[in-house]
Amino acid sequence: MKSQIQKLIREAIQSAFGIDFDADKIKIDYPPEGMGDFATNVALILAKEAGKSPMEAAEALKREIFGHRMSKKDTGCLPIEFEKIEAAKPGFLNFWLVESLLPYIVVKINTEKEKFGNSEIGAGKKIHLDFVSANPTGPIHVGNARGGPLGDTLANVFEKCGYEPFREYYVNDTGNQADILGHSILGDAEAQYSGEYIEELRKRVEKGEPRKVGEKGAEIVLEEIIKPSMEKFGIKFDNYFSERELQKSGKVDKILEVLNKKGYLHEKEGATWFKSTEFGDDKDRVVVKSNGEKTYFGTDIAYHNEKLKRGFDKLIDIWGADHHGEVKRTHGALKALGHENKLDVILTQFVRILKNGEEMKMSKRAGTYVSVDDLIDEVGKDATRFFFLMHSADTHMNFDMDLAKERSEKNPVYYVQYAHARICSIFEKAEDANLTFNVRSVLTLNVRNHAKERALILELLKFPDLVSEISQNYAVHYLPQYTIGLADKFHSFYDECRVIDENNLELTAQRLELVKAVRIVLKEVLRLMGISAPDRM
RNA sequence: GUCCUUGUAGUUCAAUGGAUAGAACACCAGCCUUCUAAGCUGGUUAUGCAGGUUCGAUUCCUGCCGAGGACACCA
Secondary structure, eight states: OOOHHHHHHHHHHHHHHOOOOOOOGEEEOOOOOOOOOOOOOHHHHHHHHHHSHHHHHHHHHHHTTTTTTEEEHSSSSSSSEEEEEEEETTEEEEEEOOOGGGGHHHHHHHHHHGGGTOOOTTTTTEEEEEOOOOSSSSBEEEEEEEEHHHHHHHHHHHHHHEEEEEEEEEEESHHHHHHHHHHHHHOOTTTTOHHHHHHHHHHSSOOHHHHHHHHHHHHHHHHIIIIHHHTTTTTSSSSSEHHHHHHHTHHHHHHHHHHHHHTTTETTEEEEOOGGGGTOOSSOOOOOOSSSOOOHOOOHHHHHHHHHHHOSSSSEEEEEEEGTHHHHHHHHHHHHHOOOOOOOEEEOOOEEEEEEEEEOOOOOTTTTOOOOHHHHHHHHHHHHHHHHTSSTTTTEEEEEEEHHHHHHOOOHHHHHEEEEEEEEHHHHHHTTTTOOGGGGGGGOOTSSSSSSHHHHHHHHHHHHHHHHHHHOOOOOOOOHHHHHHHHHHHHHHHHOSSOOOOOHHHHHHHHHHHHHHHHHHHHHHHHHEEEEEEEEO
């Protein structure tokens, strides 16, 4: 809807001022209550260029746009026509949609069902998402888990926008990590990890070289700890990509040779370095150690190259903030290989865990970490996912374990799920009374009669724009925020507007259709977030 | 020291340079003979400090103060 309005305004700017204004620069907002359905500040922005005061510019645009109707053919979705346009205070333009249009939105939703909000903006594009990817050296702790719901949900959003997302877990199953795990399993002087699972591995893995023991241990950890953990968290990876396999394939050597030929490598002190300083990094980075082993970074270059070779148009890496130092060198390596603007890195800030009022330092070595499994057992999958998702990746989250359980009962996710359950309950009752109606019966609804109905429909209308925006800015936390807003509008409506009224079947039909649309959208957003939509609570 | 992120109600978090800075929890006062009160309605409380940019700054820039993280031939 927003992009259609942008187009409309762009044309108005063209004919009113003769200025060719980039449609993307026309911001469409949702104004405060009572000030319209949509708003824009373009008049403020182009006032200077148009040689007018902002208010004059706004008035001119208003005259240009008012009375203009975009048919369904023009917009590709719903017709757009404004009932009222106002130029306000500093120079905003506020738009009110023609009231008769609103019921069509409900019909559209109930016709398209869960496909409502789908788009083709990513058609034909394959996106690779690398997330969680915790070392297979033990249970996944909460810090590593944060990227899970984020990546998973982002992938769902991409899918809804026509992209082909691919969820991959990069498994660090060799090298130093494997050595440390190996020593730990053997219980020798260099052991660092401890815990029940180490004891268990000790019984099952044949003794031998630490590296081999560690690699074998990592296999078991991956299969029996990590995969079930992800399953429990509602995340299904399309692939678990083995670093060890990659090294064995010889592809790492190959790509390093390519970099060497391009002049991006040099030898120093027996090691091979990548000239990442040429790409803004503080220092050059080792790719092959003096003992001949590749560093993590060395194989990572090959991994990223490999992903692109597999045909992905875009790579998204979701890393913990502690890896921020790698961003520059990774971008640099891709650039050196001739791949620019292919990789986006999302960093998630650390989660601070509080227990008994004290911070728990997350340390696998000290065994003081909280695992995802513990968290899910305690607060449930839905509440955990919602909690992680509702905060932007940049937020340094605090998680109070003591409040976790109590908090879980107050968790906003229940507020949202409850709205869904309430609607289901209405339909149960409607079915008992044999009340079923035509999708189009909502068209006679006069939204002037009730502000709550109008607000609800407008909230539903925001959904498609929201989804496509997230596919571009990755701000997944807008989804939970949106569900809270939608649930809020619904609960408020529910309180004032009785849906089933046997003495007024016309109104009953209209409201049942409206509420049906709300259920569809709620369920769909929850699905995107990987959260269940219960029929009853 | 350098780099990244961050500082918003008592608490946990929102706010693509915009209009009266929003929620939730907590607290106070109301609302169930009617579709689930896990709900609704109303109330109290906030942009770390100092400058700058402009019609307008929580948002951008500079400095200071505070928080978390990174600065390996570890991953």
